[in-house]
Amino acid sequence: MRLDGAVAIVSGAAQNIGRCIALALAEAGCRVAALDLDGERLAALADERIDVHAGDAADPEQAARIVDTVNGQHGRIDILVNAAGWICSAPLYNLLDRAAGRHDIGLWEKALRMNLTTTLVMGSCVAERMLRQRTRGVIINISSVAARGNAGQSAYAAAKAGVNALALSWAKELGGLGIRSLAIAPGFIDTSSTHAAMSEERLREWVGRIPLRRLGTAEQVAHTVLFAVANDYLTGTVIELDGGLKL
Numbered sequence: 001m002r003l004d005g006a007v008a009i010v011s012g013a014a015q016n017i018g019r020c021i022a023l024a025l026a027e028a029g030c031r032v033a034a035l036d037l038d039g040e041r042l043a044a045l046a047d048e049r050i051d052v053h054a055g056d057a058a059d060p061e062q063a064a065r066i067v068d069t070v071n072g073q074h075g076r077i078d079i080l081v082n083a084a085g086w087i088c089s090a091p092l093y094n095l096l097d098r099a100a101g102r103h104d105i106g107l108w109e110k111a112l113r114m115n116l117t118t119t120l121v122m123g124s125c126v127a128e129r130m131l132r133q134r135t136r137g138v139i140i141n142i143s144s145v146a147a148r149g150n151a152g153q154s155a156y157a158a159a160k161a162g163v164n165a166l167a168l169s170w171a172k173e174l175g176g177l178g179i180r181s182l183a184i185a186p187g188f189i190d191t192s193s194t195h196a197a198m199s200e201e202r203l204r205e206w207v208g209r210i211p212l213r214r215l216g217t218a219e220q221v222a223h224t225v226l227f228a229v230a231n232d233y234l235t236g237t238v239i240e241l242d243g244g245l246k247l
Contacts, residue, residue: 001138001229004029007074009067011057011122012084014041016191017142017218021081024222025229026050030079033070035122057084057118060125067125076135079229080126082163083142086114087197089152103154111155116162123166127174136178138235140228141167142221143185145242160185164238171236180235184224187242190215211244 008025012018013034022034026049036042039054046052053069055062071077088111094101119141130137146153147160163183170181188194188206194215195203207213224241228234 001078001136001232003226003229006030006078006229007033007070007076008079008081009033009035009070009077009122009126010081010083011035011118012082012142013045013052014038016193017186017189017221018081018083019045020218020222021083021142021225022050024219024226025079025081028226031074033066035066036084057082057122058113060121063121063125067122067129071129071133076133077126077129078135078137080122080137080139081142081225082119082122082140084114084118084122085142085144085160086111086156087144087193088156089197090155091152092154108155111159112162115156115159116166119163119166123170127170127179130179131174131177134178138180138182138229139167139170139174140225141181141183143167143183143238145185145187145240145245147185147238148246167238168236175235180232182228182235183238184221184228185238185240185242186216186221187240187245188215189221190217206245209245210242214243216241216243 008030010022013022014036022032026032032050034045034050035053042052053066055066057063092103141163143163144160146157147164150157167181167183
């Protein structure tokens, strides 16, 4: 697919990986619709190639309205990048908390909504437009190496495993109609959300387990998105961008 002139939607675009993806697509010549709950941070992205849309990607009505607006403005949607997400950590059972040691169900539901429901809702809305208009598009889900299973991240790992499963299911379901689907699973990326999710001491321990001995960057994730969009024979796979780390 040619990037120059393509129309892309990026969810979770206000900061970190999503923001870098939106900027990289715009720099490559795409017309980008950036979507996020955080309207204030999102506003800073607006320029001649990036339109901003504040809204909840997990809400079917809000998502459909934004997708309809983007399609109405540009006549089509070629690319969807599902980058909305939230890193959370909690053990299945906390031995140190006898009063409430079990995994909090509210945390579980929030993790699924912000990582998995956003992906399904946006995917269904954009796929509908692509199918009705016979657009040979691509859907890219931003996952995580935690999808393999990571101690202390039951909810997050389960949600990201679901994100992978959606990408692979859609590749089989939509491929014959000209729509590609895949996931990109970053490892430890140097973003504010990564640093907020764990102590610096714990993060240094993880870096010590990475063969390349360093964190990845959001820009490297964005470059992988550009590669995946451009390669028209790439579908039905999970690209692991993790510096060689195997959980």
